[in-house]
Amino acid sequence: xxxxxxxxxxLVKPGGSLRLSCAAFGFTFSSYDMHxxxxxxxxxxEWVSSISSSNNYIHYADSVKGRFSISRDNAKNSLYxxxxxxxxxxxxxxxxxxxxxxxxxxxxGQGTLVTVSS
Amino acid sequence: xxQMTQSPSTLSASVGDRVTITCRASQTIISWLAWYQHKPxxxxxxxxxxxxxxxxxxxxxxxGSGSGTEFTLTISSLQPExxxxxxxxxxxxxxxxxxxxxxxxxx
Numbered sequence: 278x279x280x281x282x283x284x285x286x287x288l289v290k291p292g293g294s295l296r297l298s299c300a301a302f303g304f305t306f307s308s309y310d311m312h313x314x315x316x317x318x319x320x321x322x323e324w325v326s327s328i329s330s331s332n333n334y335i336h337y338a339d340s341v342k343g344r345f346s347i348s349r350d351n352a353k354n355s356l357y358x359x360x361x362x363x364x365x366x367x368x369x370x371x372x373x374x375x376x377x378x379x380x381x382x383x384x385x386g387q388g389t390l391v392t393v394s395s
Numbered sequence: 396x397x398q399m400t401q402s403p404s405t406l407s408a409s410v411g412d413r414v415t416i417t418c419r420a421s422q423t424i425i426s427w428l429a430w431y432q433h434k435p436x437x438x439x440x441x442x443x444x445x446x447x448x449x450x451x452x453x454x455x456x457x458x459g460s461g462s463g464t465e466f467t468l469t470i471s472s473l474q475p476e477x478x479x480x481x482x483x484x485x486x487x488x489x490x491x492x493x494x495x496x497x498x499x500x501x502x
Contacts, residue, residue, distance in 0.1 A: 312491065314439075314493075321480075321482065321493060321494075321495050321496040322431075322433070322439065322482050322484075322493040322496070323493065324484075324490060324491040324492060324493060327489065327491065334489075336489040336490070338490065339396070372438070372439070376486070376491075379444060379445060379448075380429075380441065380444040380445075380448075380450065381429035381441065381444050381484060381486045381491075382429070382431075382439070382441060382484070382491075383441050383444075383450070385438045385439055386438070387438060388438065
């Protein structure tokens with residue numbers, strides 16, 4: 278059974294850092310591009326970042342470029358999001374998602390809440 | 396970046412109603428469009444991919460159509476479990492942009 282399990286969320290002060298993790302189970306992790314998506318309170322879904330299956334291609338939304346860094350460890354079946362210089366507007370539930378060639382984001386993690394507040 | 400515009404933002408409907416949600420892309424995305432259903436406290440669920448292909452297990456009352464820049468999601472007969480927020484998403488370019496969402500409420 279395919280499972281994505283996020284961790285690492287929590288309360289952090291503005292300007293602080295946090296590292297999110299996403300553990301993958303039940304599929305060949307190294308064969309899939311992976312993405313992070315977030316949803317701020319009362320807002321819609323926002324695409325954040327992506328990384329290709331073999332680490333060749335990385336992309337970021339303009340809202341996080343220069344502050345967030347995505348990475349993956351295929352040997353550990355894990356995806357990461359390093360978030361620096363956090364702002365109040367980064368407060369959101371962060372989801373990791375598996376991207377397939379045809380079916381877009383077919384599996385999502387349960388989400389981890391990041392709260393940026395003093 | 397490709398912008399995705401959904402309409403309406405909110406839709407009030409009754410059980411049994413036919414419901415249509417529209418999504419417009421700022422430039423052609425061919426058929427690289429997905430629709431998701433999202434309920435509070437739950438994980439987004441893929442309904443339709445490649446604009447018109449129904450994800451496995453999704454009821455046939457959901458139908459996606461369109462290509463290029465104009466797309467629609469139609470629910471032929473709204474059921475109680477369908478009250479949720481629906482998002483379109485383009486996956487033609489790296490940015491994988493979502494529409495702003497359409498909340499389907501009980502009338």
